[in-house]
Amino acid sequence: xxxxxxxxxxxxxxxxxxxxxxxxxxxxxxxxxxxxxxxxxxxxxxxxxxxxxxxxxxxxxxxxxxxxxxxxxxxxxxxxxxxxxxxxxxxxxxxxxxxxxxxxxxxxxxxxxxxxx
Amino acid sequence: xxxxxxxxxxxxxxxxxxxxxxxxxxxxxxxxxxxxxxxxxxxxxxxxxxxxxxxxxxxxxxxxxxxxxxxxxxxxxxxxxxxxxxxxxxxxxxxxxxxxxxxxxxxxxxx
Numbered sequence: 001x002x003x004x005x006x007x008x009x010x011x012x013x014x015x016x017x018x019x020x021x022x023x024x025x026x027x028x029x030x031x032x033x034x035x036x037x038x039x040x041x042x043x044x045x046x047x048x049x050x051x052x053x054x055x056x057x058x059x060x061x062x063x064x065x066x067x068x069x070x071x072x073x074x075x076x077x078x079x080x081x082x083x084x085x086x087x088x089x090x091x092x093x094x095x096x097x098x099x100x101x102x103x104x105x106x107x108x109x110x111x112x113x114x115x116x117x
Numbered sequence: 118x119x120x121x122x123x124x125x126x127x128x129x130x131x132x133x134x135x136x137x138x139x140x141x142x143x144x145x146x147x148x149x150x151x152x153x154x155x156x157x158x159x160x161x162x163x164x165x166x167x168x169x170x171x172x173x174x175x176x177x178x179x180x181x182x183x184x185x186x187x188x189x190x191x192x193x194x195x196x197x198x199x200x201x202x203x204x205x206x207x208x209x210x211x212x213x214x215x216x217x218x219x220x221x222x223x224x225x226x227x228x
Contacts, residue, residue: 031214042203042218056213086205088158094214103207103214105150108160 003027004109012115015081020110022090023074023105030104034066035090037111043090048075050101052092081116088113119144119208123219130194130226138189138222140204146209150216151181151189155200162190163202193227 004025013019021027031050035043046054049068063085066079074091090107120143130136151163158202164171166187171178173226175194180187191198201223205216 033214038157042205042221043216044218045215047212050214056215058215090158090159090160103148103212105162105165106214106216107162108152111158111160113158116222 002091004091005107006089006112009110009111010115012117013078013081014117015083017081018079019023019075020042020078021076021089022115023076023093023109024072025107025109026072027093027107028071028095029107030063030071030096031091031094032068033040033094033106034074034076035092039087039089044106049077050096050103051061061113078114081114083116086114086116119146119206119217121206121219122206123202123204123222125222128222128224130224132194132196132226132228134170134226135190135192136224138191138202138204138224140187140206140219141205141210142185142187142190142206144185144208146182146185146206146208147217149187150205151178151187152203152205153198153200154203154221160203165195167201191224194224196226196228199224199226205208 021055034046047066067075091109092094094103094106122141168182201221205218
């Protein structure tokens with residue numbers, strides 16, 4: 001099973017709201033990722049978790065707060081977002097190989113379409 | 118950082134035609150993946166191919182790492198092949214998981 005699930009599929013929120021995006025995988029992968037994709041653009045990496053620890057933060061504003069409560073779950077907490085944060089948010093996971101921690105094939109979830117009003 | 122260029126940006130085919138999509142990258146890579154993004158936004162993993170050749174049904178891919186390019190071949194195209202095809206690479210040590218995506222090739226297959 002190479003499935004990554006994401007909830008919700010769609011989310012509309014105001015600039016003062018707090019919401020969370022959820023991602024789950026049961027493939028035993030130990031690396032998980034958040035990407036942001038604007039319309040007609042490629043995905044851009046936001047965060048990488050490796051063995052439940054944050055290993056990469058691509059200078060993402062603090063209004064985006066990731067959390068990895070266990071090896072199967074990844075959350076993205078949203079607070080005080082701006083309209084320009086409206087995008088498709090994609091979660092991915094991959095296996096981690098060897099002592100050096102090389103990341104293997106990334107599998108993506110279906111995404112959450114976020115609209116900030 | 119590593120640069121990824123895909124060509125052509127747009128491609129229109131009649132059903133049944135063959136096509137070749139190209140991905141050039143500016144530095145050595147440890148990971149190269151081809152994805153198909155369908156109209157609903159789902160990124161489907163096609164190939165993990167940092168080097169060599171792989172085939173899966175009507176699709177095949179070749180990466181020539183020493184010359185820094187990869188090709189995706191689609192044979193006997195079908196309307197369901199429509200969408201955006203992305204090449205994504207990870208350079209450097211290969212331990213970060215940081216994939217850099219090209220701008221994509223938008224494919225439209227007409228019946």
